[in-house]
Amino acid sequence: MIELSDPGLLRDRCYIDGAWVGAEATMPVSDPATGGVIAQVPRLGAAQTRQAVEAAARAFEDWRKRTAKERAALLKRWHALILAHQEDLARIMTAEQGKPLAEARGEVAYGASFVEWFAEEAKRVYGDVIPEHLPGHRIVVTKEPVGVVAAITPWNFPNAMITRKVAPALAAGCTVVVKPASATPLSALALAELAHRAGIPAGVLNVVTGPAGEIGGELTANPTVRKLSFTGSTEVGKRLMAQCAATVKKISLELGGNAPFIVFDDADLEAAVEGALASKYRNTGQTCVCANRILVQDGVYEAFAERLAERVRAMRVGPGTEEGVQQGPLINADALAKVEAHVADALAKGARVLTGGRRHALGGNFYEPTVLVDVTPEMRVAREETFGPVAPLFRFRTEEEAVRLANDTPYGLAAYFYARDVGRVWRVARGLEYGMVGINAGILSNEVAPFGGVKESGIGREGSKYGIEEFVEIKYLCMGGIDG
Ligand SMILES: NC(=O)C1=CN([C@@H]2O[C@H](COP(=O)(O)OP(=O)(O)OC[C@H]3O[C@@H](n4cnc5c(N)ncnc54)[C@H](O)[C@@H]3O)[C@@H](O)[C@H]2O)C=CC1
Numbered sequence: 001m002i003e004l005s006d007p008g009l010l011r012d013r014c015y016i017d018g019a020w021v022g023a024e025a026t027m028p029v030s031d032p033a034t035g036g037v038i039a040q041v042p043r044l045g046a047a048q049t050r051q052a053v054e055a056a057a058r059a060f061e062d063w064r065k066r067t068a069k070e071r072a073a074l075l076k077r078w079h080a081l082i083l084a085h086q087e088d089l090a091r092i093m094t095a096e097q098g099k100p101l102a103e104a105r106g107e108v109a110y111g112a113s114f115v116e117w118f119a120e121e122a123k124r125v126y127g128d129v130i131p132e133h134l135p136g137h138r139i140v141v142t143k144e145p146v147g148v149v150a151a152i153t154p155w156n157f158p159n160a161m162i163t164r165k166v167a168p169a170l171a172a173g174c175t176v177v178v179k180p181a182s183a184t185p186l187s188a189l190a191l192a193e194l195a196h197r198a199g200i201p202a203g204v205l206n207v208v209t210g211p212a213g214e215i216g217g218e219l220t221a222n223p224t225v226r227k228l229s230f231t232g233s234t235e236v237g238k239r240l241m242a243q244c245a246a247t248v249k250k251i252s253l254e255l256g257g258n259a260p261f262i263v264f265d266d267a268d269l270e271a272a273v274e275g276a277l278a279s280k281y282r283n284t285g286q287t288c289v290c291a292n293r294i295l296v297q298d299g300v301y302e303a304f305a306e307r308l309a310e311r312v313r314a315m316r317v318g319p320g321t322e323e324g325v326q327q328g329p330l331i332n333a334d335a336l337a338k339v340e341a342h343v344a345d346a347l348a349k350g351a352r353v354l355t356g357g358r359r360h361a362l363g364g365n366f367y368e369p370t371v372l373v374d375v376t377p378e379m380r381v382a383r384e385e386t387f388g389p390v391a392p393l394f395r396f397r398t399e400e401e402a403v404r405l406a407n408d409t410p411y412g413l414a415a416y417f418y419a420r421d422v423g424r425v426w427r428v429a430r431g432l433e434y435g436m437v438g439i440n441a442g443i444l445s446n447e448v449a450p451f452g453g454v455k456e457s458g459i460g461r462e463g464s465k466y467g468i469e470e471f472v473e474i475k476y477l478c479m480g481g482i483d484g
């Protein structure tokens with residue numbers, strides 16, 4: 001049972017056209033720390049998804065005509081309600097996703113920051129007036145909401161990945177159908193409850209739960225849906241991108257990563273250790289921007305490895321509801337199996353464990369935070385996203401070798417490096433093929449900067465002044481006969 005000050009936030013029905021919709025068929029929601037079932041949510045299918053799309057289409061006609069100021073005011077009320085219920089939203093998140101309460105509270109504030117940011121950006125969707133190309137003409141460029149948006153989101157940030165899509169969409173004048181991850185629907189439904197309380201009109205925001213393939217199939221095929229915004233694995237992103245081709249939808253994809261974290265010999269080593277801890281072990285290593293490969297220059301390899309292992313060894317592992325816990329469980333048994341397979345493969349090919357390297361004594365989905373050394377590019381941890389609390393340390397000699405190793409992946413989401421030589425900083429920043437680069441910084445996620453990747457890590461950007469552009473279309477007006 002989740003202890004809430006406001007039990008009304010725990011919704012076990014879907015939110016369609018301003019109403020709470022149940023179904024005979026349901027799907028369980030489990031607590032990753034205990035494996036126990038904490039709720040059942042409706043198992044809706046294509047028919048109900050179509051109803052949600054139709055509701056969003058009806059609502060779009062009025063919502064797009066609201067002034068930006070009106071939409072901003074409603075988003076600000078939603079923002080205030082999210083913050084007012086931060087503790088309950090955090091408890092719901094920890095119950096379904098497992099992250100420590102402190103991190104969950106942080107994610108709610110992070111998620112709310114997107115609502116606040118795009119409430120402000122709503123009023124700055126500017127167009128252009130262009131000097132005419134012919135006498136008696138006028139050229140005007142306007143930006144209009146793209147229409148009905150489908151948002152499909154992952155389990156690792158069950159609150160912020162919803163608001164990072166819904167807030168700019170609503171700010172731009174679009175309406176949205178959200179399909180949250182089946183593992184973590186409760187956070188999305190709680191956000192819908194608060195949007196309802198904020199007075200966001202029926203049909204503007206809809207949340208459907210059920211089999212991903214069936215719901216996604218409807219969302220990607222339905223011609224009324226004009227935009228898909230997806231966050232999740234590259235594999236699923238490619239599939240959805242292909243499914244959207246038939247109706248030429250506008251798409252944004254935030255996909256997988258394989259972030260290099262490079263420590264040069266001129267780095268501030270203590271700062272680099274702090275940055276590696278923050279980047280690698282945030283959300284128990286389950287973020288797409290986590291350091292996935294740690295590349296350390298020869299001269300500082302042993303010192304960095306020992307210091308990092310010492311700090312990791314001291315981390316407290318446990319259920320996210322226990323205050324002071326720093327590492328929660330992995331989301332499920334499959335995630336645990338992937339982490340174990342990566343570690344076993346590395347050890348079989350010559351890596352060594354400095355700390356961790358096995359399931360935690362708590363059992364279940366808990367794994368010991370781990371540091372591996374003597375890791376080489378032939379190992380799976382070099383090529384695949386581990387998505388768990390494992391720091392594999394690679395050794396390199398030269399700056400050129402570090403950049404080449406870092407870029408040797410189909411992914412291009414986030415990269416990090418620690419150095420103090422100004423020439424090196426500019427050379428390496430330019431040489432890295434990534435959408436985001438942390439320089440002497442291990443955390444780069446916020447609402448003001450453009451979040452997104454290149455190569456097989458995605459298309460488009462979220463957050464920042466760029467994020468709202470994903471939800472508008474440019475219309476160009478060419479007016480003749482002006483001078484009579
Ligand atoms: N770039 C990013 O921000 C993120 C990337 N990921 C990547 O995703 C993986 C694990 O996260 P998951 O949530 O399990 O990813 P996933 O790609 O399996 O699921 C993401 C969302 O897509 C839905 N989905 C899955 N198959 C679908 C289909 N055929 N049609 C429509 N929807 C479908 C899921 O229900 C979920 O809502 C990791 O590899 C990680 O790298 C995860 C979270 C964020």
Ligand SMILES: O=C(O)[C@H](O)CS(=O)(=O)O
Nearest residue numbers: 156157286287288289445
């Ligand atoms: O899904 C994720 O991993 C998030 O995009 C990472 S972050 O924005 O919360 O850093």
